[in-house]
Amino acid sequence: MVINVGELKKGITIELDGQPYQVIDYSSQKMQARAPTVKLKLKELKTGRSIEKAYNGFAVKFNLAAVETKPAQFIYREDKDYFFMDSQT
Template sequence: MITAGDFRNGVTFELDGNIFQIVEFQHVKPGKGAAFVRTKLKNIVTGATVERTFNPTDKMPKAHIERKDMQYLYSDDDFYHFMDVETFEQMPIGKANVGDALKFVKENEVVKILSHKGNVFGIEPPTFVELKITETDPGFKGDTATGATKPATVETGAVIKVPLFVDNGDVIRIDTRTGEYMERV
């Protein structure tokens, strides 16, 4: 059991038959009245976010989320296919369960498969990935005073904003949590 007073970002718990992960939390102690905890929760099965307040003494059962390393093999019309790196078993996961979590992941990279009681609900890509720029417009000399950016397509097909000095063929590091350009490699 976990009390609302012990909430931290990323903690998962069961509430009303659903499993939620804390996205944001704030302990509030007003001048008058009792303290409370204001939260933004993400339903890990549906992906919906809700805002809810709790008393600091409210107790909920903690949900155990399994994170398993699996190698991304390939995708077809309806499924992404993964291989367990320990047992070499292959597992297809429906594209609806994955969402856009793989937009920065190349084939043969290792990702974490998230599941609760055997039901896969999501994928955690590596925090940083290095990808090659396949298509971008050339930057203009002298147009750097404003920190301007331009769209660029990486080898996985995702489009991100990059600085003007990045060219086709450059390898860049991307933060997969935000989808932002970090640096040229």
């Protein structure tokens, strides 16, 4: 599904360069007689790194990322690995 820049909000997950990103922060700045500038702070869901991007204009569109969430219970951590239990099984 494609959304335009006006439909963005915190918490939405979008796809950029084939990777899923969650919108952490969103700000729009309107200038007189110019197209607005949208600044996004994004968190890549696979690696956890944060990036900032800026877009100009009304015609900017984003693809929503296909992300599934499930309730789970944290069990333990071993080095960099985290172990969860699926509470539905």
